[in-house]
Structures are given as C-alpha cells and as structure tokens.
Amino acid sequence: MRNISKEDYLSVIYKSADDNGEIKATQIAEKLNISAAAVTDMLRKLSNDGYVLYQRYKGTKLTTSGEEYARSMVRRHRIWELFLHQVVGLPWDKVHDEAHNLEHSASDELINKMEEMLDFPEYDPHGDPIPDKNGKLPKVNPGISLSTINPGNKVKVNRVHDFDNSFLQYISKIGIELNKEIIVMDVFEFDHSLLVEIDKKEMSISSKVAANIFVTEVK
Secondary structure: OOOOHHHHHHHHHHHHHHOOOOEEEEHHHHHHOHHHHHHHHHHHHHHHOOOOOOOOOOOOOOOOOHHHHHHHHHHHHHHHHHHHHHOOOOOOOOHHHHHHHOOOOOEEEEEEEHHHHHOOEHHHHOOEEOOOOOOOOOOOOOOOEEHHHHOOEEEOOOOOOOOOOOOOHHHOOOOOOOOOOOEEEEOOOOOEEEEEOOOEEEEEEEEHHHHHHEEEEEE
C-alpha cells in the first residue's frame, strides 16, 4: 500500500466535502482505504498546521490556506491526468495512479507549461473541473446521476467518478465515455438496475454503476 500523504488528505477533503464544506472522518477513511485511527491522527496534525478545522466527532473543514493548498494539488493532478491521456495516450483508467506519482514532484513552471500546451483545458479525462493557475474553476455543470433518470429519456455523459480503475475499465468496455449519449429504456423495480441503449445496443447496468455516472438530459 502506498504511503498516504497530507496532500492526499487535503485533496480528498476538497473533492468530497458536502455543500457546507464538511466531511466526516469515517468518509475520509473510506475514500483512502485506511483506518479511522490513522485519519484522526492526521487530522490533528493538519489542524495544528492550520490546514483544517477539526473537532473529534464533528465534521472536518478546510481552512482558507488548506483550501488553497488542496486546490493547487487538484490542479496539478488533473493537468497530469489530461496530459497522460491526450498526449501520452494512456486510457482513462490508468492516468489516476500515474498522475499521483507525478503531481508532487513537478514544478509550478512545468504544470503551467503543460496547461498551455493543452490549450488551457477546463476538465480532466473524467469530466472533473481543472482550476486555473489563479485557483479559479470553470463553470461546472455537475450533472445528475444516471440512476435517477426515468425511462424514455436520452442523456449525455458529462462526468464519471474516478475512484476505482476497475469501474472505469468496465464502463469503457460497454461503450460509456464522456459525451456519449445513452437512452434509458427501463428501470427494474427489483434491484433498480437499468436497461439502457448505447450505440444502438441494449444492455443492463447495475444501480451502483449508474450512480457513479453523471449526465445531462438531451432535449
């Protein structure tokens, strides 16, 4: 198992906090696949360093400096992901781990040059927004979960969760990618799985898969 750094913690808090900017320690532990005790220990250190507001048994929140630091790391990571995908040619299920290895060592100058080379992109290969060098995010349409779409509607994929490489591999195999159009044919009451049409082919996908694909309706 790779070493979990403070940057990993700050990035997870930044990306996974609720609308109030808070996240529970148990959620951080689940996202990083580590023990709750390890999370508690690191949150205390991050609190002492001024990166988070932390009280045991309550939600954790980034401070202003913590948010700036986390946003910078997220920017680095997503630019590396896009570079590896578009320039190097790695599939979207392999760029996350490689980007994680590279994001900590690259200089700001290199990241800015890569951003320029990529023509100042706004989104990474999974549809997540990329902050610019001033920390500004593009206008984001988060979309709605495919699992909430009613039968008979046509939608377009605008974002997918990148938490699991096997998930990305699976949806790639069945033809799901960014901007792909999907028609929801039916939703089964028994297990809430969906019958969908992709590229004129009908297939069934589980409610868990559908919950991690975010779409906008096509009129």
